[in-house]
Structures are given as structure tokens and as C-alpha cells.
Amino acid sequence: MLNQQQLSDAYQHACEVELQAFKPGNVSIYADGHDMTVEDFRVSAKKSALPLTNQAYSLGERIYYAVKATREAVGCNTNLGIILLAAPLIIAAEKCVTQQDLREQLALVLNNTTMADADWVFQAISLAAPGGLGSSNEQDVAEAASITLKDAMQLASKRDRIALQFVTDYKDIFDFLILRYNSAFNRWGDTGWSAAAIFAAMLAKYPDSHIERKYDNLHTRMVMDTMALVDDKLSATERPEQLEDYLRNVDTEFKSAGINPGTTADLTVITVLVATLQQLFS
Numbered sequence: 001m002l003n004q005q006q007l008s009d010a011y012q013h014a015c016e017v018e019l020q021a022f023k024p025g026n027v028s029i030y031a032d033g034h035d036m037t038v039e040d041f042r043v044s045a046k047k048s049a050l051p052l053t054n055q056a057y058s059l060g061e062r063i064y065y066a067v068k069a070t071r072e073a074v075g076c077n078t079n080l081g082i083i084l085l086a087a088p089l090i091i092a093a094e095k096c097v098t099q100q101d102l103r104e105q106l107a108l109v110l111n112n113t114t115m116a117d118a119d120w121v122f123q124a125i126s127l128a129a130p131g132g133l134g135s136s137n138e139q140d141v142a143e144a145a146s147i148t149l150k151d152a153m154q155l156a157s158k159r160d161r162i163a164l165q166f167v168t169d170y171k172d173i174f175d176f177l178i179l180r181y182n183s184a185f186n187r188w189g190d191t192g193w194s195a196a197a198i199f200a201a202m203l204a205k206y207p208d209s210h211i212e213r214k215y216d217n218l219h220t221r222m223v224m225d226t227m228a229l230v231d232d233k234l235s236a237t238e239r240p241e242q243l244e245d246y247l248r249n250v251d252t253e254f255k256s257a258g259i260n261p262g263t264t265a266d267l268t269v270i271t272v273l274v275a276t277l278q279q280l281f282s
Helices: 004-020 038-052 061-073 080-094 099-110 115-127 149-156 161-168 171-188 193-206 210-215 220-236 242-257 263-282
Strands: none
Touching: 004 038, 004 080, 004 193, 004 263, 038 061, 038 080, 038 171, 061 080, 061 115, 061 171, 080 099, 080 115, 080 161, 080 210, 099 263, 149 161, 161 263, 171 193, 171 263, 193 220, 193 242, 193 263, 210 220, 210 263, 220 242
16 A cells, blocks of 8 residues: 555655657656746646545545645646546545556546535636636536536536546546556556647547647647657657657747647656556555
């Protein structure tokens, strides 16, 4: 069984690895962007770790208090998607003995969410105020929840890939991204570049919810085509650091258009967290 310190360290490690990844359009050690810095994300990871791993809190409370701690520390939404996905995973990890238990325990956590969890999460989302949120005809986060958190995520799952994970038991991560991450790490032995590989692979295959909320499908094809090229180049190279100049050009192109693949970055963190937890259990 993993203790609170181990889970906190695993979470903060995953957040740091994601910052070490060159993710075009997103914040990393290679480039700040969108009025946010690497230090904002490091502080956010540290401040959100304690509530996320507090076993006295329910799922919804962990999410709310992690968002609140982040907001008080950096004054902006750096990690809502990360927190939403990390909280169920951390609760699942608290109940595991082996790495094989992790996905099964996660499914149990997701299937047993409550209306109270939804209420806490609605408050957390309102507090984080993510870009392009708007309003909804059903289960608007500005109002009290009347269904469970998983049911609320089901309603949002067609337009939000974070919500989709709640209703598929993190299928994108367990059936796609973790495999790509492990393959890249086995080739390069570098966590940051392995994280960059899953960021590229995900964006090449699926539209990013954060971009879609802001711009609808205006940039969808361009982003996917561009990242498919990035994915091909990363897949073909034995020395990914040689692609830095190329990635810098893509990063500049995306950021000049206001493109931030934030949802894909969140999924990158959670994939690294899964890999880290699996290593701890093994």
C-alpha cells in the first residue's frame, strides 16, 4: 500500500515530467506562454498535492480544495484538468496492492461517485473558471448538482475529453498513451521526451477539448496535421533533442494563433502519473 507521501511525490513528479516535455503550444521548460510560466505550474503542483492526497477528504472535496489551493497560490487556472483526473486515480492507488489492481480500483471509484462529489466539482470548476466554459442547459456548474459526478461527466463527455475519461475508465490513457509512453522511454530512457511523444501522439489522433472550446473546429485540422508530422518525426528519431528547433517553430506558430492544447497536456500528466504508480507497485 502506498502512503500519502509516496502519492504526493508521484503526483508532483508527473507534473514536473510534463513540464520537461517540449509540447508545442503549451507551457514547458522550453517556452512559457498564455500568460503562464513554468514556475506557476510548479507551485500549482506543490500546493494541490496535499489536498489531493488527503484521505480525510471525499473525491469531490479533494478536487475542490486542490483547485482552491492552486487559485490562491497562482491566481489562474493552471491545473483543473490535471486535478480532475488525478483525484480518482490517487484514491484508487490508495486501495491497491499491485499495479494490476489500479485500473480495477479506478473503475470502482468512478462508478461510486455521488451527488455531493458533483456539487464539490461544480464549485471547483466555477472557481477555476476555465477558458471557453460558457453555460449549459443541463447540470450547469453555476448551479447545484442533481446527479452524480459520473453522470455529470457523461453529459459533458461528447464535448470534453477529460469528462470522457470518467465514463471510459481512462481508456485513452490505459489503452493508448501509457503504451506509447513506455515504448518511447524504452527507446530513449528520458521521461521528458517520452512525455512529449504522448502529447504529439494524442494531438495527432484527437482534437483538443481546450482548443475546441475556444475556437470550435477552426484550427482542428491544422493542429492534427501538424502534430501528425511531429509524431512521425519523433517516432523515427533516436535522438529527439535534435528536433528542438523544429518544435520551437511549431510552438511559435501555435502560440501566435492563441492555440493551447491544454487538455492534451493534462492527459500527458496523468499518463506519467499512471506510469509512476505502476513502477511503485512493481
